[in-house]
Amino acid sequence: xxxxxxxxxxxxxxxxxxxxxxxxxxxxxxxxxxxxxxxxxxxxxxxxxxxxxxxxxxxxxxxxxxxxxxxxxxxxxxxxxxxxxxxxxxxxxxxxxxxxxxxxxxxxxxxxxxxxxxxxxxxxxxxxxxxxxxxxxxxxxxxxxxxxxxxxxxxxxxxxxxxxxxxxxxxxxxxxxxxxxxxxxxxxxxxxxxxxxxxxxxxxxxxxxxxxxxxxxxxxxxxxxxxxxxxxxxxxxxxxxxxxxxxxxxxxxxx
Amino acid sequence: xxxxxxxxxxxxxxxxxxxxxxxxxxxxxxxxxxxxxxxxxxxxxxxxxxxxxxxxxxxxxxxxxxxxxxxxxxxxxxxxxxxxxxxxxxxxxxxxxxxxxxxxxxxxxxxxxxxxxxxxxxxxxxxxxxxxxxxxxxxxxxxxxxxxxxxxxxxxxxxxxxxxxxxxxxxxxxxxxxxxxxxxxxxxxxxxxxxxxxxxxxxxxxxxxxxxxxxxxxxxxxxxxxxxxxxxxxxxxxxxxxxxxxxxxxxxxxxxxxxxxxxxxxxxxxxxxxxxxxxxxxxxxxxxxxxxxxxxxxxxxxxxxxxxxxxxxxxxxxxxxxxxxxxxxxxxxxxxxxxxxxxxxxxxxxxxxxx
Numbered sequence: 001x002x003x004x005x006x007x008x009x010x011x012x013x014x015x016x017x018x019x020x021x022x023x024x025x026x027x028x029x030x031x032x033x034x035x036x037x038x039x040x041x042x043x044x045x046x047x048x049x050x051x052x053x054x055x056x057x058x059x060x061x062x063x064x065x066x067x068x069x070x071x072x073x074x075x076x077x078x079x080x081x082x083x084x085x086x087x088x089x090x091x092x093x094x095x096x097x098x099x100x101x102x103x104x105x106x107x108x109x110x111x112x113x114x115x116x117x118x119x120x121x122x123x124x125x126x127x128x129x130x131x132x133x134x135x136x137x138x139x140x141x142x143x144x145x146x147x148x149x150x151x152x153x154x155x156x157x158x159x160x161x162x163x164x165x166x167x168x169x170x171x172x173x174x175x176x177x178x179x180x181x182x183x184x185x186x187x188x189x190x191x192x193x194x195x196x197x198x199x200x201x202x203x204x205x206x207x208x209x210x211x212x213x214x215x216x217x218x219x220x221x222x223x224x225x226x227x228x229x230x231x232x233x234x235x236x237x238x239x240x241x242x243x244x245x246x247x248x249x250x251x252x253x254x255x
Numbered sequence: 256x257x258x259x260x261x262x263x264x265x266x267x268x269x270x271x272x273x274x275x276x277x278x279x280x281x282x283x284x285x286x287x288x289x290x291x292x293x294x295x296x297x298x299x300x301x302x303x304x305x306x307x308x309x310x311x312x313x314x315x316x317x318x319x320x321x322x323x324x325x326x327x328x329x330x331x332x333x334x335x336x337x338x339x340x341x342x343x344x345x346x347x348x349x350x351x352x353x354x355x356x357x358x359x360x361x362x363x364x365x366x367x368x369x370x371x372x373x374x375x376x377x378x379x380x381x382x383x384x385x386x387x388x389x390x391x392x393x394x395x396x397x398x399x400x401x402x403x404x405x406x407x408x409x410x411x412x413x414x415x416x417x418x419x420x421x422x423x424x425x426x427x428x429x430x431x432x433x434x435x436x437x438x439x440x441x442x443x444x445x446x447x448x449x450x451x452x453x454x455x456x457x458x459x460x461x462x463x464x465x466x467x468x469x470x471x472x473x474x475x476x477x478x479x480x481x482x483x484x485x486x487x488x489x490x491x492x493x494x495x496x497x498x499x500x501x502x503x504x505x506x507x508x509x510x511x512x513x514x515x516x517x518x519x520x521x522x523x524x525x526x527x528x529x530x531x532x533x534x535x536x537x538x539x540x541x542x543x544x545x546x547x548x549x550x551x552x553x554x555x556x557x558x559x560x561x562x563x564x565x566x567x568x569x570x571x572x573x574x575x576x577x578x579x580x581x582x583x584x585x586x587x588x589x590x591x592x593x594x595x596x597x598x599x600x601x602x603x604x605x606x607x608x609x610x
Contacts, residue, residue, distance in 0.1 A: 119386075120282035121329065121371065121410070121450075121570070125531065128466075128489055128506055139447030139467030143407065143425050 003130070006104065010112035012132050018116075019141055026148025029113065029220055033227040036105060037235065043101060048184070048236070053090045106224075113220040117146050117154035148223070157219030167215050169222035174211035176229035181206060183244055184236050282345065283329030284531075284570040285583035285590060286373060290334055295354065296576060297340060298583060298591050298604070299328035304342055305590075305606065306357060309576050312591060312604035316357035318350075330373040330412075333381075337395055341381055343370020349383050351397060361397040372450070373412040375420075379434055382420060384409035390422055392437055401437030405430065410450040414461075416475065423449035423463050431478060443478035445471065451493040454501065456515065462501055464490025470503065470511075472518060482518035486511065492533040492572060500555075502541055504530025510543060512557060522557035532572030535580065537596060542580055544569035550582055550594060563598040 013035070017028040037044075057063055063084060070077040118124040124143065131138055146154045151169070158165030181203040214222035285300035295315060296307045302322035306315040319326060325346055332342040332352075340354040349363035349370060368387030375382040380400055383391045386408040392400040407426035414421045419440065420432040425448040431440040447467025454462040459475045466489040472481040488507030495502045500521065501513045506529040512521045528547030535542045540552045540560060546568050552560040567587025574581045579593045579601055589603035 119369075121284065122280060122282055124450075125506070125529075125570070139465070140427075142466060143448055145407065 002108075006108040007112050007115065008130055008132070010108055011116050011127075011130050012135060014112060014116050015131065015135065015141060015144075018144060019137070023141070023145050024148065025117070025144050025146060025153050025220070026151070026223060029153070029223050030227045032109075033224050034231060036109070037228065037231045040102070040105070041235070044232075044235075050090065053088065057084060057088055057090060106221075109224060110217065110221050113224075114154065114218055117144055117218070117220070118142075119146075119154045151219045151223075153220040153223070154218050156216060157214075157222060169219055169226065170211050170214035173214040173222050173225045173229075174207040176226050177207040177210050178203065180229040180232050183233055281329070281585060282327065283371065284568075284585055286329055286331035286342075287571055287574050287581060287583045287591070288331040288333065288373075289574055289576045289581070290354065291577060293354065296581060296591065297332040297354070299330060299332055299342055300583070300585075300590055301329075302327055303606065304328050304332060304340075304352070304357070305604070306354065307591065307604055312593060312602040314604070314606075317606075318352055318357040318359070320357075330370060333374050333376040335376050335381070335395055336378065339395065341374050341376060341383075343372075343374060343383055343385075345369045345371075347385075347387075349374065349381075349391070349393075349397070363391070363393055363397045363399075365399055365402075366391060368408065371408075371410045375413050375415060377415055377434070379418075382413055382415075382434070384411060384413060384422065386410065388426075390420075390432070390437075392434070403430070403432055403437045403439070407448070412452045414453045414455050416455050419475070421453045421455065421461055421475070423451060423453055423465075425450065427465075429453065429461070429463055429473065429478065431475065441478040443473060443480065446483075447489075450491060454493050454496050456496060460515065462494050462496070462515065464492070464494065464503060464505070466490070468505070470494065470501070470513060470518070472515065484511075484513055484518040484520060488529070491531045495534050495536055497536050502534045502536065504532070504534065504543060504545075506531065508545060510534070510541075510551075510553070510557075512555075524553065524557050524559070526551050526559065526562065531570040535573045535575055537575055537580075540596070542573050544571075544573055544582060544584075546570065548584060548587065550580070550598065552598065561598050563594065565592055565594075 014028055014032055017031050018025055021027050066080045070080060115123060115127055115130060118127040146152050150159055151157045157167060157169040159168045210225050214225060281301055285298055288297045294309045296309050298305045304318045308315060327345040328342055330343055332340050334340055339360055340352040343349045347366050347369055351360040353360060366385045366387055368385045370383060371386055372384045381393050385391060388405050388407055390403040390409055394400060405424045405426050407424060409424055411423045415434060418434050420434045422430045422432060427445045427448055428442045429445055430442045433440055445465045447465035449463055449465045451464050461473045461475050464470045468486045468488060470484045470486060470490055473479060474481060486505045487509045488505040490505045496515060499515050501515050504510045508529050509523050509525050510530060511523045514521055526545060527549055528545035530543060530545050532544055539554060542552050544550050548564060548566045548569055549562050550565050551562045554560055565582055565584055567584030569582060569584045571583040579595055582592045582594060583590060589605045591604040593601040595601055
């Protein structure tokens with residue numbers, strides 16, 4: 001089921017783009033990322049709207065009054081929070097469900113990428129079964145050329161400088177993930193409250209987690225992360241909602 | 256609360272991704288070779304190279320003694336005339352072992368990629384194809400003689416006739432190379448990638464199958480294509496030549512008998528399951544294995560004489576060892592099974608996990 005509905009369509013699409021782009025797998029991953037972002041745009045837009053609405057509520061005077069009033073009564077506080085969500089028409093899970101849906105996409109893409117590159121006999125055998133029978137000129141495509149710039153897309157990336165393997169992509173992934181979360185998070189009126197703290201933790205954890213993936217797994221995945229982060233920022237900037245000041249710590253409003 | 260949910264999900268994703276990468280499915284299938292004189296079978300699979308007694312499959316030695324997850328082997332070891340066992344690893348190194356006890360003689364470390372195909376050993380040296388797109392030639396001490404570069408990974412063991420090496424590549428080319436200095440004599444474009452050793456005839460013809468669903472016949476002096484025969488699926492292994500007929504299988508599960516002079520298909524059968532290995536001809540029978548875990552015996556007219564369910568998935572070509580046929584399945588339990596020429600089991604080998 002997973003193979004038929006997720007892996008096969010992704011893999012064959014990647015192959016199609018690869019054939020169209022003159023056998024450049026790196027560019028194919030980037031174009032594929034743009035495609036995925038376009039398809040999931042309605043979801044990510046909803047996620048942003050939800051996050052914005054949540055932030056709006058967090059910043060509202062009403063909520064801050066409620067927090068002061070019930071600061072010693074956690075149960076009552078969370079009841080009031082739910083009531084306020086309802087009043088304002090906010091779905092508290094609205095911003096996390098779209099995020100959760102991203103995960104099967106990431107896992108699916110990684111598997112499609114690895115299986116398309118087919119580094120081992122079992123993988124190549126497997127690939128022969130995943131390519132759609134009607135795919136034209138398969139013999140001219142397979143096996144794929146895994147080289148892109150200095151990388152082998154099927155292997156973890158390292159740029160060797162004076163004998164040291166520098167994980168350039170992993171560093172780029174961490175930087176772009178951090179930047180993305182900073183510029184796409186609206187400024188918090190009260191960064192010391194619980195959700196603000198959680199958000200800070202998330203913004204630290206995500207770059208580290210994705211950086212770890214980029215360091216450990218095939219560089220094709222890291223390329224996807226970098227491309228995805230950059231495209232997100234561009235998408236968001238096109239809507240005029242980017243908070244460039246989020247990049248600079250001194251611009252966070254403190255009370 | 257929802258952040259906690261997100262956090263937990265992210266942790267689970269981290270674990271899932273980590274688990275996904277360290278897959279327990281093997282990367283390849285066993286490599287198998289036999290030294291009849293020494294009464295030893297060499298089997299390379301996953302983290303070990305095993306030396307077994309040819310008569311009963313009992314273990315003589317294994318390399319390394321204790322499994323090292325950075326070392327894995329999936330190609331047939333090759334013996335040199337001066338008493339070395341050469342095996343290429345997924346650790347990107349070529350190892351020379353003492354075939355009597357498995358101790359290491361030397362390691363060749365110039366390669367950047369995995370050794371997926373077996374090395375060719377001749378009196379002139381060792382020729383090892385590597386996934387880093389190079390064919391490495393070295394002497395019997397592991398010193399590099401020359402390196403031949405191609406444009407994509409090399410998974411196929413080369414063939415040799417006189418001083419000419421024939422190397423099929425995943426870059427969709429067949430190369431003829433001078434074995435003494437590594438100079439290219441000619442190269443011919445194939446319509447698809449090849450991972451098979453070319454089959455050579457005594458009158459100067461080369462036969463090679465490709466992933467473009469065809470078998471080609473070429474002239475060994477010029478590389479000129481003489482005929483091409485379409486197949487149903489990818490041709491993975493080298494055809495076997497017997498009395499002017501080429502016998503081979505493809506991934507669609509079809510076994511073919513093709514006239515080597517004309518390329519005409521005399522007969523073909525579709526037993527059960529993809530055929531990745533080469534057939535084995537003994538006497539008047541053709542033995543071959545399929546992914547469905549079966550060993551088939553057919554006659555020279557394509558009639559199935561018998562078939563035996565071995566189990567697991569079989570991709571390794573069956574190998575003759577005296578009065579028995581050796582089969583190396585994956586996922587069947589035993590790593591090596593001995594069958595007599597009538598399909599009756601003789602012995603099997605299942606490695607014991609050493610802790």
